[in-house]
Amino acid sequence: MVKSRSTKTKKPAKKPAAKKAVSAGAKLKIALVGFGTVGRSVAKILCQDTNGPLLLTHICNRRIKKKKDASLPKHIRWTENFDDVLASDADVVVELIGGLQPAGDWVRKALRVGKSVVTANKLLISEAGPELLDLARKMGKRLEFGASVAGGIPAIIGIQEGLAGDRLYKIAGILNGTCNFILTKMEKDGTSFDAALKEAQALGYAEANPSADVDGLDARAKLVILIQAGLRLRVRSEQILCRSISSIAAVDFMYASSLDSTIRQISLAQKETNKTVRLAAAVQPALIPAASLMAHAQGSQNIVTATGEFGGKTMFSGYGAGGDPTAVAVISDLYAIARSTGASAEALPGTAEVPDSVSGDFTVPHYLRFIVRDRPGIVAALATILAKYDISIDALLQKPGFPHSALSFVMTLEACDSAVLNRALEEIGRLDFHVEPPLCLPIFLD
Ligand SMILES: NC(=O)c1ccc[n+]([C@@H]2O[C@H](COP(=O)([O-])OP(=O)(O)OC[C@H]3O[C@@H](n4cnc5c(N)ncnc54)[C@H](OP(=O)(O)O)[C@@H]3O)[C@@H](O)[C@H]2O)c1
Numbered sequence: 001m002v003k004s005r006s007t008k009t010k011k012p013a014k015k016p017a018a019k020k021a022v023s024a025g026a027k028l029k030i031a032l033v034g035f036g037t038v039g040r041s042v043a044k045i046l047c048q049d050t051n052g053p054l055l056l057t058h059i060c061n062r063r064i065k066k067k068k069d070a071s072l073p074k075h076i077r078w079t080e081n082f083d084d085v086l087a088s089d090a091d092v093v094v095e096l097i098g099g100l101q102p103a104g105d106w107v108r109k110a111l112r113v114g115k116s117v118v119t120a121n122k123l124l125i126s127e128a129g130p131e132l133l134d135l136a137r138k139m140g141k142r143l144e145f146g147a148s149v150a151g152g153i154p155a156i157i158g159i160q161e162g163l164a165g166d167r168l169y170k171i172a173g174i175l176n177g178t179c180n181f182i183l184t185k186m187e188k189d190g191t192s193f194d195a196a197l198k199e200a201q202a203l204g205y206a207e208a209n210p211s212a213d214v215d216g217l218d219a220r221a222k223l224v225i226l227i228q229a230g231l232r233l234r235v236r237s238e239q240i241l242c243r244s245i246s247s248i249a250a251v252d253f254m255y256a257s258s259l260d261s262t263i264r265q266i267s268l269a270q271k272e273t274n275k276t277v278r279l280a281a282a283v284q285p286a287l288i289p290a291a292s293l294m295a296h297a298q299g300s301q302n303i304v305t306a307t308g309e310f311g312g313k314t315m316f317s318g319y320g321a322g323g324d325p326t327a328v329a330v331i332s333d334l335y336a337i338a339r340s341t342g343a344s345a346e347a348l349p350g351t352a353e354v355p356d357s358v359s360g361d362f363t364v365p366h367y368l369r370f371i372v373r374d375r376p377g378i379v380a381a382l383a384t385i386l387a388k389y390d391i392s393i394d395a396l397l398q399k400p401g402f403p404h405s406a407l408s409f410v411m412t413l414e415a416c417d418s419a420v421l422n423r424a425l426e427e428i429g430r431l432d433f434h435v436e437p438p439l440c441l442p443i444f445l446d
Contacts, residue, residue, distance in 0.1 A: 028338045031058035031085045031115075033106065034096030035067045038120055038147070041327035042094060046334075047072055053338040054331070060085050061097075082106055086113050092142075092337055094330060095119040104128060111135050111143065118333045120147035120326055126221035126237055129228060130352060144333035149222040150175060152325025153318040154332065155304040159230040166308030168230045172268045172444075175222040175283075177300030177321045178206045178213035179245050179265035183285070184298050187253045187262055193246055205300060216242035216265065216283035223267040223283060230306050231271045233279055234352040241360025243284035247439055252369055255397055255410040259367075261287040262295045266444060268362070276356040284360075287367050287443040293317070361419040365394065365443040368411045368425075371436040374404040378433055382411065389424040391416045406435045418442060 030046065032039055039061070046056040056076055061067045064080045079085065082102075085093060086109055093110040095117060097103050103124050107117050117136070119125065125132070125145045136143035146156045150173070159168070174180050178200055185196040197214070200206035212218045220240050227233050245265050256262050266288065269281035288294050293315060297303045302320025307313045319325040372378055383393060391413055398409040413421070425440055 027055035028053055028092060028334065029055050029057045029088075029090045030092050030094060030334060031060065031088060031090035032056060032094045032096065033060045033082065033085060034094075034098065035059050035061040035069075036096065036098075037323040038326045038330065039094075039096040040069070041323035042096065042330050043069070043072060045324075045327050045331055052335075054334050057090055058085055058088055082109075086110065086115075090115060092116045092118060092334060094334070095121060095124075096330070097121075098123070100124055100127060107132060107143075108135060111139050111141055114139060114141060116142040116144075116337050118144045118147075118330055118337070120145070120330055122148040122218070122221040122225060126224040129225060130234060142337050144336060145225070146333045147326045147329035149225050150302040150304055150316070150318075151177075151320040151322065152328040153302055153304065153316050153320060154329065155316045156225070156229055157332070157336075158314070158316050159226070159304075159306050163230070163306055163308060163311065163314060166306075166311040168306050168308045169271045169273075170269070170307040171223070171226045171230045171304070172266060172294075172307075173223075173226070173304040174264055174294055174297045174302055175219040175226075175267045175304070175320065176213050176216075176265055177302060177319075178210065179216075179219070180297055180301065181205050181299050182214070183245060183248065183262075183264055186248065186250060190250050190253070192250055193248055214246050215244040216267075219265060219267045219283045223269055223281060226267075226304065227269045227279070227281065228352055231269060231279070232352045233271060233277070234354050235279065235281070235358055239281075239358040241282040241284065243282070245285045248285050249369075249439075251399075251408050252439065252441075254399060255367075255369065256287055257290070258397055258399075259287065259395075259412065260290050261443070262290045263441065264288055264294060264297070266294070268444065270362070271355070277353055279355040279358045280360065280362055281358060282360040282362070285441055287441050289445060292446075359419070361417055362442055362444075363415055363417045365415050365445070366413045366418070366421055367439075367441045367443055368413065369408065369439040369441075370411070370434065371406050371408045372433040373435060374407040375433060381431055381433075382428060385424055385427050386413070388427075389416075389420050391421060391424060412443070 058077045060079050064078050093115050095107050110117050125148045132143055149155055181200050182196040220237050220242050224237050263285055266286040267283045272278045294303055303317040305313055305315045394412040394414045402408050
């Protein structure tokens with residue numbers, strides 16, 4: 001016999017209003033927290049589509065007087081107080097203030113009072129994604145963060161859902177539009193790093209303090225999220241090697257071009273499972289073939305590739321930043337919640353494995369660029385040290401026209417372990433003919 005539920009007219013236990021399931025046909029009520037670049041775009045798109053299942057009901061931001069946009073519908077409640085959002089009947093909180101705090105506390109509070117959350121906050125998800133997903137699951141709510149990596153490109157959902165049937169072992173990408181703008185500018189116009197950075201700042205692509213972008217920290221946070229979503233490994237940002245693109249000079253693009261290559265900031269993570277689980281991961285400038293799809297990502301475009309045991313390589317590309325593209329990812333997450341108000345998808349499982357080891361070492365060919373005070377015997381001295389570490393030279397390139405006081409030349413090396421090469425470079429760095437420390441870049445051929 002199927003037990004029917006009691007029909008006694010007992011007063012139902014008081015539940016928070018927001019915990020109610022969204023009934024069929026009802027609109028999903030949305031509270032937008034953070035009315036900046038992305039928040040404005042989200043509000044604009046939501047308010048244009050009045051027939052859909054999504055209804056913007058609240059906007060929360062500090063100093064609201066300055067922010068209020070009279071062109072938005074009158075029913076929207078504006079507030080400076082996040083508690084108003086918590087107490088409201090909104091079903092979903094869209095967190096777009098950025099940073100770790102108060103964003104982290106607000107996301108936790110929203111989940112605890114029974115609201116689902118959509119966020120574009122890569123910092124927060126890379127730091128606390130698994131914990132927040134556990135909380136969302138416990139509360140029977142959703143936490144979605146499709147916009148946190150590669151803005152408008154559906155990379156997270158593509159990897160988690162579209163490639164769920166594969167066993168992914170490698171994720172690679174161009175994840176920072178600012179670095180890509182700077183490097184493609186240097187490549188095209190032959191400008192210096194400083195000049196390209198200045199232009200990126202003037203156009204609003206780079207912050208006054210560009211460190212998070214050029215030193216790789218922004219891409220690293222995104223790589224951590226992709227490693228968790230695609231490789232199912234739990235790592236902390238600090239475990240991942242980051243190298244700045246600021247050491248790249250115009251001359252490197254000249255030499256790269258002679259090698260049918262170019263230079264991009266590449267985020268790469270590779271998982272090896274063989275009794276132990278090893279992760280090699282790094283964000284760094286690297287040489288890649290000029291004919292590769294990665295090399296074709298221009299300006300602020302992003303690319304994510306995922307390689308699996310069964311399906312091979314899949315690529316996602318498009319605009320990785322900007323208000324409107326990022327808003328698309330936010331709204332797609334809202335539609336996903338509107339379609340199913342069930343518990344959080346297995347997005348970043350709290351049970352993701354912790355790898356046995358994490359390193360930034362890849363066994364690949366390398367590019368070494370030297371600037372030296374010229375004198376006989378330099379190449380022999382370098383070759384002697386490399387031979388000591390069992391590293392073979394592949395080619396030697398020297399463009400004409402450099403002064404003897406600062407002569408630049410390049411060596412490419414056959415595939416070698418970057419940890420071994422680093423030891424050789426320490427010794428090489430002590431030689432007395434350098435004008436600048438040697439530049440070492442990995443060469444990623446696929
Ligand atoms: N912009 C992009 O292209 C992009 C792409 C992908 C992901 N994201 C992510 O999206 C999120 C939002 O980025 P955004 O570019 O829209 O940032 P933004 O333009 O700086 O907007 C943030 C908004 O939040 C408000 N805010 C910040 N802290 C607050 C607080 N404590 N209380 C109340 N309001 C607060 C700010 O108010 P004030 O104006 O008063 O400071 C501002 O209106 C970030 O997590 C970012 O990483 C952005």
